[in-house]
Amino acid sequence: MSLPDSGPPSASPDDLASEIVEALHACVQSRITDEKLPEHLTRIAGLPELYSELLLIRKFLLAVAGGDLSTELKIKGYLGGALKTLQSHLKHLSWQTQMIAGGDFTQRVDFMGDFSIAFNSMVERLDSTLRSLKEKEEELTRINNELLHEIGVRKKVEEALRKSEESFRQLAITDSLTGIYNRRHFFQMADHEIKRASRNGSSLAVIMFDIDFFKRVNDEYGHASGDLVLQKVVSMAREEFRSNDILARYGGEEFVVLLPDSDLEDARMPAERLRERIEGTPIVGGKGSILVTTSFGVSACRPESGEIHILGRLIRDADQALYEAKRSGRNRVVLAGS
Amino acid sequence: MSDRKYAFSWELLGDISSGRPHLGLTTRLEVYRLMQFVLRDVLERHLGTKKTDEIFYEAGKLAGTEFYKKYLGAVTDFNEFIKNLQSQLREMGIGILRVEKADIEKGSLILTVSEDLDCSGLPELDYEVCVFDEGFISGVLESFTGKRFRVKEVDCWCTGDRTCRFSAEVVE
Numbered sequence: 381m382s383l384p385d386s387g388p389p390s391a392s393p394d395d396l397a398s399e400i401v402e403a404l405h406a407c408v409q410s411r412i413t414d415e416k417l418p419e420h421l422t423r424i425a426g427l428p429e430l431y432s433e434l435l436l437i438r439k440f441l442l443a444v445a446g447g448d449l450s451t452e453l454k455i456k457g458y459l460g461g462a463l464k465t466l467q468s469h470l471k472h473l474s475w476q477t478q479m480i481a482g483g484d485f486t487q488r489v490d491f492m493g494d495f496s497i498a499f500n501s502m503v504e505r506l507d508s509t510l511r512s513l514k515e516k517e518e519e520l521t522r523i524n525n526e527l528l529h530e531i532g533v534r535k536k537v538e539e540a541l542r543k544s545e546e547s548f549r550q551l552a553i554t555d556s557l558t559g560i561y562n563r564r565h566f567f568q569m570a571d572h573e574i575k576r577a578s579r580n581g582s583s584l585a586v587i588m589f590d591i592d593f594f595k596r597v598n599d600e601y602g603h604a605s606g607d608l609v610l611q612k613v614v615s616m617a618r619e620e621f622r623s624n625d626i627l628a629r630y631g632g633e634e635f636v637v638l639l640p641d642s643d644l645e646d647a648r649m650p651a652e653r654l655r656e657r658i659e660g661t662p663i664v665g666g667k668g669s670i671l672v673t674t675s676f677g678v679s680a681c682r683p684e685s686g687e688i689h690i691l692g693r694l695i696r697d698a699d700q701a702l703y704e705a706k707r708s709g710r711n712r713v714v715l716a717g718s
Numbered sequence: 719m720s721d722r723k724y725a726f727s728w729e730l731l732g733d734i735s736s737g738r739p740h741l742g743l744t745t746r747l748e749v750y751r752l753m754q755f756v757l758r759d760v761l762e763r764h765l766g767t768k769k770t771d772e773i774f775y776e777a778g779k780l781a782g783t784e785f786y787k788k789y790l791g792a793v794t795d796f797n798e799f800i801k802n803l804q805s806q807l808r809e810m811g812i813g814i815l816r817v818e819k820a821d822i823e824k825g826s827l828i829l830t831v832s833e834d835l836d837c838s839g840l841p842e843l844d845y846e847v848c849v850f851d852e853g854f855i856s857g858v859l860e861s862f863t864g865k866r867f868r869v870k871e872v873d874c875w876c877t878g879d880r881t882c883r884f885s886a887e888v889v890e
Contacts, residue, residue, distance in 0.1 A: 456842055461875030468830050468881060471818035479797055486801065 400427060407434045437463065449474070473499075480506070555629040557607055558614040563636075566628035570638045570691050573626065577640065578683040584690075585647035585680035587637040588698040589654075592673045592710040594633035605665040609672055612663045620654040636695065644680040644715050651676040651713045659711060673711035677702025680716070726780060728788060744811075747835065754836065754850070771849045778850035782857020790858065796822045799862050811835065813851075818883070825865060825888025829855065832881040842876035848884075855884055863888070 391399075403421060406412065417431050433455050440463060443451040449471050453464055469491050476487040485507035489496040553565035561569065577584045591597070591613060598606040610633060621627055621637055630636040639647050655674055662669040679697035683690050697716035705714040724730075734743055761770040789806050793799045804815045812835045818828040832838070837848050848871045856869040866889040873883040 456844075456875065458877060461842070461877035461881075464873065464875045464883075465877050465881060468816065468818060468883065471828075472816040472830070475817045475820065482797065484797055484801070 396424075400424065403431065404434065407431065407438065412438070433457075433460075440467075444470070485510070558611055558629055560614055560618070560635075561626065561628035563628060563630055566626060566630070566636060566638070567691070569626045569628075573638055573640050574683060574691055578685060578687055581682065581685065582641045583643045583680055583682040584694065585639040585642040585644060585678060586691075586694040586698040587639065587647055587651050587676055587678050588630065588634065588695065588702045589637075589651065589674050589676040590632075590634040590702065592675055592706075594672070597670060597672065601665060601667045601670060605667055605670060608665045609663050609670060612661070613658055613672070613674065616657050616661065617654055620650045620657065622650075625650075636698075638694075642680065643682075644678055647678045647680060648713055648715055651678055655711065655713055675702055675705040675710045676713040677705055678713060678715045726784060728784070750835065774849040775853035775856075778853025778855075779857035779860075780853075781850075782854040782859075783861050784857075785854070786858050786861035790862070793862075796820070796862075803858060807831075813838075814879075822863065825863070825867070825886075827859070827886040829884045829886065830881050831884070832879045834880065834882055837874070837882060838880040840876075840880060842874065842880070846871035846874060846882075848874070848882050851882065852884065855886060859886055865889075 399418070399421060403417060412435075415435055417428055422428050436453065436455055437459065440451050440453045443449075444463075444467060449467055453460055453467070473489060473492070476489065479487050480503055485503055487503060489499045492499070553561060555562045574584060576582075591609065594606065594609070597609055610629075614627075614629075614635070617627055617635065617637070621639070624640055626638040628636050637647075639650075655676060658672060658674050662671050664670075677698045678701055679694045681690055681694060701714040701716040705712050708714070758770055758774070761773060765773070785806075790799065790802050793802055800815075800817060800820065807813050807815050813831040814833050816830045816832070818830060820827045831848075831851060834848065834851065836850055840847065852869040852871055856867045859865075859867040859869070867886050868889050869884055869886045871882050872885045875881055
């Protein structure tokens with residue numbers, strides 16, 4: 381700022397007025413480097429206060445122009461009031477913007493002329509766009525939920541179908557009375573085991589057994605009791621044989637067991653245990669306690685490599701041994717070839 | 719005090735609609751100010767300036783508390799509370815409330831009120847006169863937060879609508 385450092389105390393009123401104007405003009409127009417009013421001007425009544433207020437307004441405006449709304453303007457009067465109004469509006473606008481950012485789209489500006497119109501229009505547009513996006517999101521969520529529901533329904537149907545198929549498969553391979561494999565499935569399973577034994581060079585055994593005088597049970601106790609006897613015999617057989625032995629109902633009261641990795645002696649032991657257990661276990665039915673005995677025929681062989689059609693021979697040999705067991709008095713285990 | 723004559727209740731204000739079928743719910747603002755300023759005058763003469771201001775602050779606080787109960791209750795969100803307060807004050811012609819800063823967690827607010835019922839249009843003075851407003855704001859804030867607030871008019875300016883700036887700080 382270019383201010384006279386020292387003016388003549390006896391300067392003319394025009395010169396003094398000119399200096400005052402120059403000092404105030406500099407305060408408004410120039411970049412001030414020295415904020416002090418020249419000494420001889422400080423004696424003019426009211427001028428230091430006016431100059432000081434102008435400097436405060438300068439500082440305030442420069443701060444606001446630089447984005448600092450926190451500067452406090454400590455002057456009263458209309459100009460100071462107008463500037464404080466502007467500051468207050470800008471601060472309130474900042475707060476309103478924060479509210480909008482937090483999702484309050486009801487905020488409206490009504491104190492900044494054209495800016496208010498543009499700002500409010502922007503908020504309405506933002507609100508409308510977000511509302512539309514929300515509606516679309518809700519629609520997508522709804523569709524997604526419907527799809528998930530549909531998938532759930534289909535999964536349930538598929539599960540029911542799978543259970544149904546499993547049930548049919550079980551019915552196709554098992555004997556409905558005793559729950560063990562039926563004859564047809566036994567042959568499929570046995571075929572697989574024979575091929576494995578043929579590859580590995582391991583031995584196989586077959587046990588054929590049936591319930592002695594079963595017809596008498598049916599005749600004396602009824603078919604329901606006969607069915608119960610069959611079920612109990614199978615239940616005991618399941619406990620005596622290994623889990624990898626293949627137990628099946630061969631027909632009527634006749635059963636067959638294929639024992640992998642077993643020779644005649646290996647097969648004889650569980651057959652003997654089962655025979656003794658059945659003999660010693662009364663079966664309690666509706667018409668009293670029933671004691672039955674069983675006869676067993678056992679065969680075994682070790683298939684040569686590539687020899688896969690031996691099941692017929694094993695069954696035939698076991699069947700002949702069973703026949704021999706029957707013939708020689710029943711309730712016994714007979715080994716083929718003995 | 720069981721023998722009080724003027725314990726406040728909204729019923730004391732009566733049924734204005736049926737009581738003023740021709741003149742309606744509003745009156746000229748100068749009548750309101752007439753009552754307030756003559757009351758200040760008489761109270762000041764009897765009790766002094768300080769006590770008069772204290773009475774006005776306390777009366778404002780009671781007004782804010784009752785106003786909150788009648789018009790602003792049942793809101794828990796602070797921003798919603800401020801919106802409702804702004805809306806009610808504007809709708810009832812009490813003033814235009816704006817927020818410069820609001821940190822409710824710290825209990826620190828800067829508010830302005832323009833076109834104020836009590837003071838807009840008054841000449842700018844060397845001292846603040848809105849003690850009733852101070853009390854009113856503290857009553858409303860205390861009712862909402864459950865914490866005590868000290869409200870002070872820190873600035874006012876006469877730009878036509880005479881805006882008053884209030885700071886509100888929670889009292890620990």
